[in-house]
Amino acid sequence: ITPAAIESxxxxxMLRNLRLGIKEGTNRHARAVAKxxxxxxxxxxxxxxxxxxLQSLAALPQLESLYLDGSAVTEGGWTWLFQNHPQLHVHIDxxxxxxxxxxx
Numbered sequence: 001i002t003p004a005a006i007e008s009x010x011x012x013x014m015l016r017n018l019r020l021g022i023k024e025g026t027n028r029h030a031r032a033v034a035k036x037x038x039x040x041x042x043x044x045x046x047x048x049x050x051x052x053x054l055q056s057l058a059a060l061p062q063l064e065s066l067y068l069d070g071s072a073v074t075e076g077g078w079t080w081l082f083q084n085h086p087q088l089h090v091h092i093d094x095x096x097x098x099x100x101x102x103x104x
Contacts, residue, residue, distance in 0.1 A: 001025075003032035010036055016062075021045035027053035034060055043067035051077030058085050067091040 001022050006029060009015055018039055022029055025047030033042060034056040041064060042057060049057070049071040057066060058081055066088055073081075073092075081090065082099040090097060 001029070003028045006032035007035050013038070015039065017041040019043040019045070019067075020047070022047050024048075027056075030054075031056045033057060037061060039063060041065040041067075043069075044071070045069045048072040050074075051080070054081060058088065063088060065089040065091075067094075069093050 001020070006020070009018070015036065016038060018033060018036065018041070020033070020043070023046045025044070027050055029047050030044065030049045030053030033039070033044065037060065039060055040062050042060070044067070046069065049068055051074055054071070054073050054077050057063070068091070071092070078097050078099060081088070082097070082101065086101050
């Protein structure tokens with residue numbers, strides 16, 4: 001799946017949830033997902049999202065839940081996320097981060 005293919009999903013105006021697995025995916029894929037401005041839930045599997053990609057995803061205006069499995073986000077990136085987006089429900093490799101105020 002190419003970043004351009006992901007961006008083409010913008011033509012689906014009712015799309016609110018996206019679960020996407022891409023072996024060896026990169027920040028280019030994360031930035032393409034971040035262009036789908038109506039998304040509320042994003043679950044990325046096998047995409048090596050780094051701190052930069054995380055910031056792109058966190059900028060989604062309606063994002064409520066973010067699940068990242070196999071990311072490359074650093075502890076500094078997670079700290080930034082929880083400080084700047086405390087309302088966001090986050091799962092990392094199927095678990096909550098210790099800093100996640102939304103733990104359940």
